[in-house]
Amino acid sequence: MRIRAFHTEGFRIAAIFVAIFALSAAALTAVTIVIVNSEFRDQIVQFANADIAAVKDGYRTNGEAEAKEVIGQRMAAPGTSDFFLLERGRTPLAGNLKPMPPQTGILTLPYPGNSPGHAILGTGTFLAPGLYVFSGSDLHRARLAQRRILFTLSWVLVGALILALLGGMLVSRSFLRRADVIVRTCRAIMAGNLTTRVPIRGTQDELDRLSETINAMLDRIAALMNNVTQVTNDIAHDLRTPVTHLRHRLERARERAVTTEDYDQALEAAIAASDDILALFTALLRIAQIEAGARRAAFAPLELSALLTHLRDLFTPVAEDSGHTLEFMLEGPLQVPGDRELLTQLFSNLIENAIIHTPKGSRVSVTLKRHGHDAVVRVSDDGPGVPADEHEKLFQRFYRREASRTRPGFGLGLALVSAIADLHGARLEIETVQPRGFAIALFLPITQA
Amino acid sequence: MKILVIEDDLETADHIGDALRAQGHEVDESFAGPDGLAKARGGKHAALIVDRMLPGMDGLSLVRQLRREGSQTPVLFLTTMSGIDDRVAGLEGGGDDYLTKPFALAELVARVNAITRRGDQRQTMLRAGDLEMDLIRREVRRAGKVVDLQPQEFKLLEYMLRNSGRVVTRSMLLENVWELHFDPRTNIVETHMSRLRGKMDRGHAGELIHTVRGTGYILRAD
Numbered sequence: 015m016r017i018r019a020f021h022t023e024g025f026r027i028a029a030i031f032v033a034i035f036a037l038s039a040a041a042l043t044a045v046t047i048v049i050v051n052s053e054f055r056d057q058i059v060q061f062a063n064a065d066i067a068a069v070k071d072g073y074r075t076n077g078e079a080e081a082k083e084v085i086g087q088r089m090a091a092p093g094t095s096d097f098f099l100l101e102r103g104r105t106p107l108a109g110n111l112k113p114m115p116p117q118t119g120i121l122t123l124p125y126p127g128n129s130p131g132h133a134i135l136g137t138g139t140f141l142a143p144g145l146y147v148f149s150g151s152d153l154h155r156a157r158l159a160q161r162r163i164l165f166t167l168s169w170v171l172v173g174a175l176i177l178a179l180l181g182g183m184l185v186s187r188s189f190l191r192r193a194d195v196i197v198r199t200c201r202a203i204m205a206g207n208l209t210t211r212v213p214i215r216g217t218q219d220e221l222d223r224l225s226e227t228i229n230a231m232l233d234r235i236a237a238l239m240n241n242v243t244q245v246t247n248d249i250a251h252d253l254r255t256p257v258t259h260l261r262h263r264l265e266r267a268r269e270r271a272v273t274t275e276d277y278d279q280a281l282e283a284a285i286a287a288s289d290d291i292l293a294l295f296t297a298l299l300r301i302a303q304i305e306a307g308a309r310r311a312a313f314a315p316l317e318l319s320a321l322l323t324h325l326r327d328l329f330t331p332v333a334e335d336s337g338h339t340l341e342f343m344l345e346g347p348l349q350v351p352g353d354r355e356l357l358t359q360l361f362s363n364l365i366e367n368a369i370i371h372t373p374k375g376s377r378v379s380v381t382l383k384r385h386g387h388d389a390v391v392r393v394s395d396d397g398p399g400v401p402a403d404e405h406e407k408l409f410q411r412f413y414r415r416e417a418s419r420t421r422p423g424f425g426l427g428l429a430l431v432s433a434i435a436d437l438h439g440a441r442l443e444i445e446t447v448q449p450r451g452f453a454i455a456l457f458l459p460i461t462q463a
Numbered sequence: 464m465k466i467l468v469i470e471d472d473l474e475t476a477d478h479i480g481d482a483l484r485a486q487g488h489e490v491d492e493s494f495a496g497p498d499g500l501a502k503a504r505g506g507k508h509a510a511l512i513v514d515r516m517l518p519g520m521d522g523l524s525l526v527r528q529l530r531r532e533g534s535q536t537p538v539l540f541l542t543t544m545s546g547i548d549d550r551v552a553g554l555e556g557g558g559d560d561y562l563t564k565p566f567a568l569a570e571l572v573a574r575v576n577a578i579t580r581r582g583d584q585r586q587t588m589l590r591a592g593d594l595e596m597d598l599i600r601r602e603v604r605r606a607g608k609v610v611d612l613q614p615q616e617f618k619l620l621e622y623m624l625r626n627s628g629r630v631v632t633r634s635m636l637l638e639n640v641w642e643l644h645f646d647p648r649t650n651i652v653e654t655h656m657s658r659l660r661g662k663m664d665r666g667h668a669g670e671l672i673h674t675v676r677g678t679g680y681i682l683r684a685d
Contacts, residue, residue, distance in 0.1 A: 282677070289567075296563070300645075312551070327613070327614065327615045328615065328643075329649070329651070331654045331655060331658055332651055332654045335650075358644075359645050362643065362647060366647060366648050369649055370648060370649065427648075
């Protein structure tokens with residue numbers, strides 16, 4: 015059986031920590047054993063030195079007999095060495111050790127009776143020429159202490175390992191549970207339920223941040239999908255009309271046309287109608303392209319008052335011919351980063367809208383001002399205006415007001431304007447004009463966003 | 464004139480070929496990039512019509528290669544996408560003009576004519592019949608009398624004069640005279656053209672600028 019908890023990142027991290035802990039515990043144990051060992055040896059040697067000092071004292075005051083006496087006392091007292099030997103030549107005088115060749119300094123002797131694991135550590139010295147004394151203790155005590163430390167630490171280590179293992183499993187199980195939620199959400203979305211979102215716990219941890227990022231990505235995808243769906247539907251709907259008209263015309267020509275001229279006319283009309291349909295496609299493609307944002311690379315510094323002056327020269331005769339007054343009030347020079355071609359199209363669109371949607375005799379004005387960090391271009395007219403509840407809809411593709419349904423056009427102008435504005439990080443605002451009229455303002459950031 | 468059409472869509476290629484032959488041109492055709500490049504190198508063509516998307520080697524690389532080899536043959540690019548960046552890339556890559564599919568044949572013919580018979584850009588006097596344009600003094604005279612023109616009208620007339628005897632389309636005027644790369648919804652072209660004609664032809668015998676129905680205009684001194 016494959017236990018999933020062992021395959022998670024949480025468990026892996028826990029395992030690494032357990033390994034590090036085990037290694038450091040082993041190192042600690044080794045160091046402790048070395049220290050304890052040397053401490054024990056030091057202590058044994060100290061005892062032996064103290065005993066020998068006492069024996070020396072006794073010998074100095076009252077000779078050999080007193081030395082024997084001290085050894086006897088010391089052997090019986092607690093907190094002293096285990097073994098003593100006082101010998102002259104190879105003749106034992108006192109103590110519990112067999113006579114041996116005298117050696118001075120700190121030495122290790124075999125334990126009497128050949129018992130494994132035991133040895134005697136002690137100090138030997140001459141009290142007088144030929145009179146040798148040795149005092150020492152069993153090293154076994156040090157070994158016992160070592161073993162106890164090793165034993166205790168091993169249990170602590172085993173306990174810690176079990177705890178770490180359990181902790182790792184717990185952590186990874188909670189991690190898995192949350193990862194499962196994300197996986198389930200993604201599966202639900204793949205299955206088609208685009209509205210599902212990963213729950214956020216509000217703990218601001220990594221998984222929460224991941225969930226938030228996934229949700230933000232899903233929101234963006236949903237928005238794009240909606241957009242695509244809407245455009246597809248729009249195309250399907252709005253293309254039906256011109257294509258149907260085209261078909262009607264061709265049918266009518268087949269029914270009614272008699273002379274070559276009639277056919278010519280029908281063909282001209284059919285070509286014009288298909289041109290309209292192609293123009294609609296071009297407009298849609300252009301909006302899609304701009305919305306895709308690929309054009310930012312073409313941004314360059316642009317002087318707005320020069321650009322608008324060019325448009326003034328272009329549109330003034332047009333406005334005059336249609337009985338409109340077109341006036342420009344340009345504060346400048348004002349430079350913004352932008353795409354010349356697209357901004358030209360944007361402003362042309364707004365100016366043309368104002369001319370097309372207002373009656374003869376209306377006044378259209380274009381102003382350029384600086385406002386904080388924005389260059390503000392405002393196109394306003396004193397025409398009939400648009401009710402406030404329709405303002406939002408104006409930027410939608412294919413939205414056409416009742417009053418303008420009879421005029422040629424697709425209702426894509428302001429959708430394009432809005433796409434270009436978005437590309438430039440600019441804000442578009444429709445403003446109500448008193449007592450009547452319509453104004454639309456573009457706030458273009460002067461420094462690149 | 465001999466014109467090479469490098470286009471992989473056979474229907475479009477035939478369509479273009481027929482239209483150019485109808486105008487009295489000789490047409491070579493190629494349907495792939497490498498073959499097109501070879502034909503363009505060998506033939507003495509007056510112009511190339513090159514699709515941007517070609518099998519083997521794309522149109523832009525093809526023209527870049529030709530330009531590197533020193534070829535000066537005028538090039539008209541064709542593209543299916545109304546890619547805004549495509550046009551700039553095409554012109555920077557050595558194209559002389561750019562046309563988005565689908566296009567009217569009249570538009571294609573007019574543009575091919577415009578790129579093949581590009582006049583001397585350093586000329587300072589432009590003439591057609593009794594009309595004279597002095598590009599240095601920025602002055603226009605018809606039959607010796609000064610015609611007072613606005614800057615936009617001057618630019619428009621200059622373009623008409625440089626292309627005199629050839630049809631110029633609305634979109635050529637929009638792009639080249641006013642730098643508008645989209646189809647306006649108001650009649651900018653008609654308005655400016657009628658003002659220019661009004662000023663030029665007022666009090667003179669014979670119109671110089673004629674409307675070509677469904678296509679554009681032509682400046683012609685009869």
